[in-house]
Amino acid sequence: MAGPLSAHNFSAQARDHASTLTVAALSSAFGVVLLQATGIIATSVESDVVGESDSVRLALSIVTTVFTVIAFYVGAIVTANTFSTIIAGRVRQIALLRLIGAQARTVRRAVATEGLLVGALGAVLGLAVGMGITVATVALGIRSGWLPALEYTLLDPIVAVPVVVVALVTWAAAWVGSRRVVTVSPMEAVGAAAETRNVGGRRTARTVFSLLLVLGGLALLALGVIVGLSFVGGLLIAFCGGLASFTGIILGAHLVMPPVLRLVGRLFGSAPTARLAAENAVRFPERSSRATIGLVIGVTLVVMFAVTMESYRAMVLESFADRPELAAAIDQSVTLTTSIFLGLVGFSAVIAAVGMVNNLSLSVLQRTRELGLLRALGFTGRQVRGMILAESAQMSIAAVGLGLVLGVFYGWAGAQSLLGSINHELMAPALPWPLIAATLAGGAVLALVASIAPARRATTVSPVLALSVD
């Protein structure tokens, strides 16, 4: 099935699917390690305090599930986006298949099957990596003494769950990402089809829905903050509000991201390289929204946790100012909890970053002819590199910037609704500066790293080859 319909050579296939494979492997390894860790921690607690194990197991399972779902969700967004980028690059080939009589649905199914295969392969790779990490950690832990030497179940059958889920999620994401297949006209194989802009039809419903979610969510969030001034229960209301409004923002990414990208693009000045980069970044608003929204989610979650925990820490330290040794102990445990949580959430940001890097790579690959034209007209290699770096920087700054703003806002709302009842007043958000600095630095590194491979490829484009009529 996948054979004749993907008349693509092997190396091109491998390049197309490198990102999906990485994302699937990362997601599955993450899920496996978390599940194993849950079992191991519960077993070690069981040996300490009999009877508490069940509640520990339950609490850990909830935490595990939440973070795994977040990581898988971000992974799914990345994969769907990767597939829509792949499809954009295969339009001519798909049109040819349609021309000789393939049904759109059959072609789309073949693409989704590629997704399932790559997803399954990645998930199994992830299982191997995850198992390796767990076994090595347990061995190391027992040897260095911080883990009691017990019989741990190292191959819990439950690890099959994340593996299967990742494969299925990748399959579904590939199906969603290959929507465009259905709209490819056989004519596109014949003419030198110019760039077509496909404007989604069912956008209106999505826009209205996302607006409702954002407005309703913000209202709930405000209510939670107000209630939180008197009762601790405000957090629950605020949590629902935050969840709803953030979901609204993700659904409405096609409305939110393009203006942010444009705004950032304006910062780069009006040199032709910067202007072209700015235009390229919003060329397919839908695609660049999806490429960046994963990173926005990751950064928002990280910053939100950090801000909430920082507020909590600041308050605790203030309350126990007269008992320094207790304050220090609490400070230490808060810091430890924060780091663990940040590590867990930060993983989603890593998956999202993989997606962004790949998106830029593929989009440059698909612009070979245009790059050839620019080279023929007198763009130097340096100018081409500058343009791609600017594009990468623009996406990275937009995503990290928006994530910071949202994270500080949600973190403040969370802390306010949780802690507001103690002092009965509104407080300013406590900003974890080291983390913010680290996030910005991470964004800068990402912008650089994401641009290296595509920039190198772009400058080796020979104008003659790029312009030869195929």
Added chain:
Amino acid sequence: MNTTELGLIARVAHVSKRYGEGSGAVAALDDVSIGIRRGEFTAIMGPSGSGKSTLMHVMAGLDNATGGQVWLGDTEITELGDSALTVLRRRRVGFVFQSFNLVPTLDVRGNIMLPFELDGRRPSAKEQEWVDHLIASLGLLNRLTHRPHELSGGQQQRVAIARALGTRPDLVFADEPTGALDSRTGREVLALLATASREYAQSIAMVTHDPIAASHADRILFLADGRVVDDRPRSSAEEISRIMLSMESAL
């Protein structure tokens, strides 16, 4: 004697271009020596695989020759490095390709002004006046804010011509400029190129395999198997077809 004294704007001497190595090597150009005359509209004709596109790429500094020498004006470009060639193309050469001529993310004005912007400078008052004149005479005045995908094929070629003429380059290369157009629009584009050459003394080298296109030129060079086989003054499409056919039968 240099290129200018010969009344030429570009020339190649004993240029060859081979692809591949050893016995499997294919010669795209085989010891070609020609000159493109200043202010003339020259057509380079030949069947597919005759080497006409390769000749254009080598003359325009897009590709390196395997042997021989290439001049643009009095500059020998044979040994120039990539960045020197890039700047040379930007300032002294204009291009009109068959399709995919325009940067899709820039509007018409942005595309026409691109060579100036790439050079990091604003056009002088005189240059701006010239560009405005080109825009008006090519009928692009009310299209300036349109994107390429909003234009017809013929309009896109007009924008490409405006861009190619805008910097008053030494030489404009046109590679099958009518290949993607219907015959009426194609004739209009050819007439525009011929007018540009006649009225502005613009040197143009057009690569084509279409006898009708070539009949608009002042001079026609015929290529076959990487060699120049004929050199004619302005000819009718019938004569050109006849020459092409006789070339076919001679092979």
